[in-house]
Amino acid sequence: MTIGQAAGLKLGKAVRDAFGTALKELGNEFPTVVTVDGDVGNSTRTEVFAKAFPERGFNVGIAESNMVGVAAGLAAAGKIPVVSSFAAFLTCNAYDQIRMCVAYPHLNVKMVGSHAGISIGEDGASQMAIEDIALMSALPGVAVVVPADAPSTKHLVKGMLEHKGPVYMRCGRIDVPEIYGPDSVLTIGKANQLREGKNLTIIANGLMVGIALDAAVALEAKGITARVLDLHTVSPIDEEAIVKAVKETGRLVVAEEHLPHGGVGSAVASVTAQLAPCPIEFVNIGNTYAESGDPEGLLKKYGLTAEAIVAAAEKVCSR
Amino acid sequence: MAIFKPLSLDEMKAKTKVLRRHIVRMTTEAGSGHPSSSMSAVEMVTALFFGGFMQHDPAQPRWNNRDRFILSKGHAVPVLYAALAECGYFPVEELITLRKLGSRLEGHPNMKRLDCIEASTGSLGQGLSVGVGHALACHMDGLSAHTYVMLGDGEMGEGQVWEALASAEKYKLANLTAIVDQNGYQQTGATKDVLKLTEFQPKIEAFGWHVQTINGNDIEQVIAALKIARSVKDRPTAIVSQTQKGFGILPVLAPTGDLNYHGKPLSKELAEKALALLAD
Numbered sequence: 001m002t003i004g005q006a007a008g009l010k011l012g013k014a015v016r017d018a019f020g021t022a023l024k025e026l027g028n029e030f031p032t033v034v035t036v037d038g039d040v041g042n043s044t045r046t047e048v049f050a051k052a053f054p055e056r057g058f059n060v061g062i063a064e065s066n067m068v069g070v071a072a073g074l075a076a077a078g079k080i081p082v083v084s085s086f087a088a089f090l091t092c093n094a095y096d097q098i099r100m101c102v103a104y105p106h107l108n109v110k111m112v113g114s115h116a117g118i119s120i121g122e123d124g125a126s127q128m129a130i131e132d133i134a135l136m137s138a139l140p141g142v143a144v145v146v147p148a149d150a151p152s153t154k155h156l157v158k159g160m161l162e163h164k165g166p167v168y169m170r171c172g173r174i175d176v177p178e179i180y181g182p183d184s185v186l187t188i189g190k191a192n193q194l195r196e197g198k199n200l201t202i203i204a205n206g207l208m209v210g211i212a213l214d215a216a217v218a219l220e221a222k223g224i225t226a227r228v229l230d231l232h233t234v235s236p237i238d239e240e241a242i243v244k245a246v247k248e249t250g251r252l253v254v255a256e257e258h259l260p261h262g263g264v265g266s267a268v269a270s271v272t273a274q275l276a277p278c279p280i281e282f283v284n285i286g287n288t289y290a291e292s293g294d295p296e297g298l299l300k301k302y303g304l305t306a307e308a309i310v311a312a313a314e315k316v317c318s319r
Numbered sequence: 320m321a322i323f324k325p326l327s328l329d330e331m332k333a334k335t336k337v338l339r340r341h342i343v344r345m346t347t348e349a350g351s352g353h354p355s356s357s358m359s360a361v362e363m364v365t366a367l368f369f370g371g372f373m374q375h376d377p378a379q380p381r382w383n384n385r386d387r388f389i390l391s392k393g394h395a396v397p398v399l400y401a402a403l404a405e406c407g408y409f410p411v412e413e414l415i416t417l418r419k420l421g422s423r424l425e426g427h428p429n430m431k432r433l434d435c436i437e438a439s440t441g442s443l444g445q446g447l448s449v450g451v452g453h454a455l456a457c458h459m460d461g462l463s464a465h466t467y468v469m470l471g472d473g474e475m476g477e478g479q480v481w482e483a484l485a486s487a488e489k490y491k492l493a494n495l496t497a498i499v500d501q502n503g504y505q506q507t508g509a510t511k512d513v514l515k516l517t518e519f520q521p522k523i524e525a526f527g528w529h530v531q532t533i534n535g536n537d538i539e540q541v542i543a544a545l546k547i548a549r550s551v552k553d554r555p556t557a558i559v560s561q562t563q564k565g566f567g568i569l570p571v572l573a574p575t576g577d578l579n580y581h582g583k584p585l586s587k588e589l590a591e592k593a594l595a596l597l598a599d
Binding site: 034055056058060061063065066067068069070071072073074075076077078079081096097099100101104105106 | 383429430431437438439440441442444445446447448449450451452453454455456457459460478479482483485486489490
């Protein structure tokens with residue numbers, strides 16, 4: 001894994017691993033938390049919690065629609081259910097149930113999708129959630145959170161459990177570099193500025209944050225300084241941080257491991273169009289499904305690299 | 320906590336007429352809705368809410384040990400609104416606001432608008448899963464509360480129902496009862512002609528449930544079945560409640576040539592005839 005090397009970051013754990021560990025560590029502090037799984041708890045890592053609290057872990061089988069409905073019932077009866085599966089199956093298979101049973105009644109269900117994005121690698125496109133952010137941020141009142149690394153996941157899992165109302169958290173499969181420290185402060189709804197710069201702002205989340213930091217180093221060598229914002233919460237979006245970035249740096253590049261429509265890029269552009277129009281370039285996988293392959297090879301083939309962000313930055317600076 | 324004193328059999332029979340009159344009035348006034356789908360379920364809803372089976376408290380709709388009733392066939396919500404109003408959750412006069420802008424009585428149940436609604440339904444197939452969640456939570460918390468979920472027979476075409484049946488069996492949820500209001504019709508015609516799922520008892524039994532099949536428009540059979548369901552302690556229970564869509568006003572519907580009468584209110588003229596038929 002070369003992500004984060006240029007920025008001097010060391011490799012840490014996967015976001016899904018940090019999620020499972022954090023959930024277990026918070027199990028006593030949040031006694032009403034229960035997990036509801038679709039028989040992939042050993043992949044999503046909810047099994048870490050369910051092994052520590054066996055009476056609070058429910059595996060309802062390969063049946064995502066029922067899984068979400070059961071979670072809604074548990075929430076209506078006062079529990080804090082954390083329902084998880086691969087992001088593709090959770091958000092696509094059970095979308096009607098999420099809409100009807102979670103979002104519409106605004107129930108306190110925490111929905112965690114693992115194996116998001118193309119970086120899952122060899123399993124291929126059927127397992128890759130690349131439309132989940134669009135689907136979940138379309139739903140009124142659902143907070144959408146995309147942690148970038150293991151330390152920030154720990155903070156955001158706690159934030160998710162404290163948050164009143166439905167939350168979707170997107171987790172990646174592969175190990176990623178550590179960007180944050182144990183004492184970093186992360187708040188749902190507030191972007192974190194990771195690097196200061198004058199010529200543009202790179203907005204990213206998830207896996208793309210480490211890549212954005214690498215790109216910022218490469219840009220500096222070319223005399224372009226880039227602010228980097230981790231927009232870990234897509235909904236509700238931090239309008240203030242985005243408008244501030246436009247006013248202070250004038251231009252944006254938005255990078256995400258997602259389709260071009262309905263993701264972070266669309267959300268940011270919607271904010272700037274209304275509040276602070278500016279040139280924007282977008283880095284995403286393009287309007288296509290990906291394929292099987294090794295994660296780094298896929299990221300390169302589908303344009304999710306520091307080089308792609310650098311090119312987008314140079315282009316936006318020339319506009 | 321308020322424990323409703325069961326009505327006598329005669330009082331319950333009278334109550335079924337009251338609910339049916341509410342259903343006719345509210346849907347005709349609304350100019351839309353599903354009166355025939357509501358009519359088939361009246362005996363079951365009456366027995367549950369007025370026969371001593373549901374312990375609940377209109378002063379505390381979210382009391383944690385209340386018995387729950389989830390209407391998975393959400394389009395039949397007029398029967399539920401009628402029962403809830405008769406229990407005192409909101410004024411009976413509010414029933415005629417059904418489906419009107421600003422009314423809490425939306426076209427399908429919305430738990431955000433009314434605390435006495437247990438689940439927002441209307442997309443079929445989902446209520447039993449929500450019931451499984453309630454039953455699991457009550458079991459975890461050592462509560463005696465029982466959860467009833469009413470489904471339609473057409474709704475049984477939804478795969479999620481069978482997922483929910485399997486998950487309830489896994490956790491031996493004896494505090495959960497599924498009621499299939501088998502009124503024989505769905506939107507486009509007879510249920511047996513749309514999908515041949517209609518032998519429900521052996522199918523649900525094969526999922527490990529205790530199942531009874533009854534005439535669901537015979538309130539004495541309904542009461543007996545609900546008593547048996549409450550006595551089962553080792554697995555979830557189901558009642559296949561064979562009913563007639565439009566039961567109670569069929570003599571009024573028959574001359575129209577449409578015994579399904581799906582998703583349409585009675586005209587004012589037909590409503591008057593129906594109300595005369597349903598008079599005490």
